[in-house]
Amino acid sequence: MERPDIEKKLVELLVDELGIESESITMDATFEEDLDVDSLGVVELLMALEDTFGVKIPDEEAEAISTVGEAVDLVMQKLGG
Amino acid sequence: MSRVALVTGAGRGIGRAIAENLAVLGHRVAVNDLTADAAGETVAAIKKAGNEAVAVGADVTDEAAVGRMFDEVTDLLGPVEILVNNAGITRDNLVLRMTPGEWDAVLNTNLRAVYLCTRAALRPMLKARWGRIVSISSVSGLHGNAGQANYAAAKAGLIGFTKTVSKEVGSRNVTVNAVAPGFIETEMTAALPAAVREALLPAISLGRFGTSQDVASAVGYLASDSASYVTGQVIVVDGGLAL
Numbered sequence: 001m002e003r004p005d006i007e008k009k010l011v012e013l014l015v016d017e018l019g020i021e022s023e024s025i026t027m028d029a030t031f032e033e034d035l036d037v038d039s040l041g042v043v044e045l046l047m048a049l050e051d052t053f054g055v056k057i058p059d060e061e062a063e064a065i066s067t068v069g070e071a072v073d074l075v076m077q078k079l080g081g
Numbered sequence: 082m083s084r085v086a087l088v089t090g091a092g093r094g095i096g097r098a099i100a101e102n103l104a105v106l107g108h109r110v111a112v113n114d115l116t117a118d119a120a121g122e123t124v125a126a127i128k129k130a131g132n133e134a135v136a137v138g139a140d141v142t143d144e145a146a147v148g149r150m151f152d153e154v155t156d157l158l159g160p161v162e163i164l165v166n167n168a169g170i171t172r173d174n175l176v177l178r179m180t181p182g183e184w185d186a187v188l189n190t191n192l193r194a195v196y197l198c199t200r201a202a203l204r205p206m207l208k209a210r211w212g213r214i215v216s217i218s219s220v221s222g223l224h225g226n227a228g229q230a231n232y233a234a235a236k237a238g239l240i241g242f243t244k245t246v247s248k249e250v251g252s253r254n255v256t257v258n259a260v261a262p263g264f265i266e267t268e269m270t271a272a273l274p275a276a277v278r279e280a281l282l283p284a285i286s287l288g289r290f291g292t293s294q295d296v297a298s299a300v301g302y303l304a305s306d307s308a309s310y311v312t313g314q315v316i317v318v319d320g321g322l323a324l
Contacts (some may be wrong), residue, residue: 040252047204
């Protein structure tokens, strides 16, 4: 899966799972401050990522993510891309 | 509004009354017990009354079985919107004589299963921004009860669990509450010696044991839209018990 595909999918998840407006989502946007996602929302998103991409994201790696782009990086890395 | 409800341990006793009452309130009910057969009588009673129910057999202490049960209910009725953690057992003994086996069996069924089922139920509830989780505690967990160190520990633990989860998921319009029954006429309390039953009555303001329906009514309320601003609470249904 190419990076643009993962970005597209992640934006879909943010819109579907967390009800975020798609216009406000950029790769530099931080989940907690820019997108106003709370800690539970981050967990919901991680679980959705794991299901969607068939990857396993350990808590310590999840904690290091703060922007949308970093989440894409992590999924890329997990998929061996 | 008709919702999908799952009641664990609903083949008989209080669980059965809860399942039947939720069906009367218009909900579609998945009736769990250890086997689908054990849930059969409850399902038959609900259907006979003209309401909708399915039997789902699962050992709720088994993580994989719980996962399969939620998948099955989702396939048959849709995502669970109301979860009632009712399954419970007793293995009474004075703590000096209590075996680790008696301890583990009670903690597994009365507490671990509550965690497993709640965790499995939560994700679709969070996404739907609506959910009701009601767990059946006990006055044993509030006051303690000689011979029930394992049961009281599990039932008290369930209250801490309920209050904590209510804080974790409140922002998603999911409420989490507990009902603590006192002495209710069931097979479980029928096993009490007559002398023990007689001795208990003066401690109950209403002067009688409660019925399963009394408990079911409280659960029905907590599961309803009327209780949308009630969370992290324990409703005590004990006839005014003073121990």
